[in-house]
Amino acid sequence: MFEAVLFDCDGVLVDSEPITNGVLREVLNESGWAITQAECMQIFIGKAVRDERARIEAETGQPFTEAWLHAFYERRNVRLLAELKAVQGAVDAVAAIHARVEGRIACASGADRPKVVMQLDHVGLLPYFGERIFSGHDQPRSKPAPDVYLAAAAHLGVDPSRCLVIEDTATGAQAGLAAGATVWGYCPEGHGRAFDGMHLHRVFSHMSELESLWLNPP
Template identity: 30%
Template sequence: MKSNDTSIELIIFDCDGVLVDSEVLCKRVLISMLANISVNVSDNYFDTYFLGQSYESAQKQILADFKVSLPDTFRDDYLEELLKVFNHELTTTPQLESILPRIKTKNCIATSSSPDRVKFALNTTGLLPFFEGRVTTSSEVKNGKPAPDIFLLAAHKMGVKPEHCLVIEDSEAGIRGALAANMQVVKYTGASHLVDKMQPINDSLDHVPTFSHWEKLFSLYPQIA
């Protein structure tokens, strides 16, 4: 599938599942912690309702589906457990580090993660120097993905009009948010939570280009190098 021909002045990376291979770790920790309070969710449930979305969104979904209000301490406890796992197991997505220096287009991050979590993830994987000072989190906007707010704020910070932004996302929520922001978007499927899994985009999003190896990004968008 061919990419959009509109000029690209800014690349907006999602973090979890795009820059860092974290979603399988998040899933493992969260499913385990939810089971401890008798909220039993499947892998598919996680992918459908939690992937790419904020903690607040997950919290509301659990309340709606299980009639369980997460304890006040749950968010901090989850972050503490997750960062322990990140410290030992978190890596970048395959071949990312070899292509980042070749990207000449201005770039930044827009993530549903909290500021502490994304900073820890970037620092642990050695990516912080590359993106420091150019990270927008869901804590800065009223509405998280799939609303367009976080993408519009990231573009505003970088001084680029939405139509000249390319968003790289792995989740349907993120893709919908980018499209709602009137931005170009491409789906990355090379992280371990999507490799060898059938993850069809919703029929209404089947026009979105998809790639699974970072080198392919330059084939889709040669103007960024």
């Protein structure tokens, strides 16, 4: 049905969003922005922190600097290495899909590449992806622009229309659709409200379902 599968990372392969956004909220609070956890998740999930530079500067009253960003990265990474786990069912799902498409899988994330590599390595998924890891930070535009998915498809030598994208956010799903891929939405709460108004072929609630859904196309 598809020649390649392109996975998002955070929230699809690793349960990192609560950890990363928890640290981000702490750092923003310390910088003068009294943001709640719910607000932080709503604003930043699926996006690169630097893409919200203007908002951060307006809310904190301080310049957004590379030093501030790297201090956040360091603090975030310490917490991730202490607490990060794979999304339930993700390791088996990736192994199964990797076998079915003969290794034509990639990870295409809006996060910085060192973070993605660190996370995949930490949960035992890095051997399945090897060097096929792509970051929106390394592209002209990050999600919701399609650049990172187009780069991953080009590297695999597969037309985007023959790629399946697995995403858990509307921002990421927009990127996959804009690339011309088929997008399946992963929504662990069992509903598709995150994808309201989007034309996704499937929404599923557990990564253990992925192989059976692959074998039974809509």
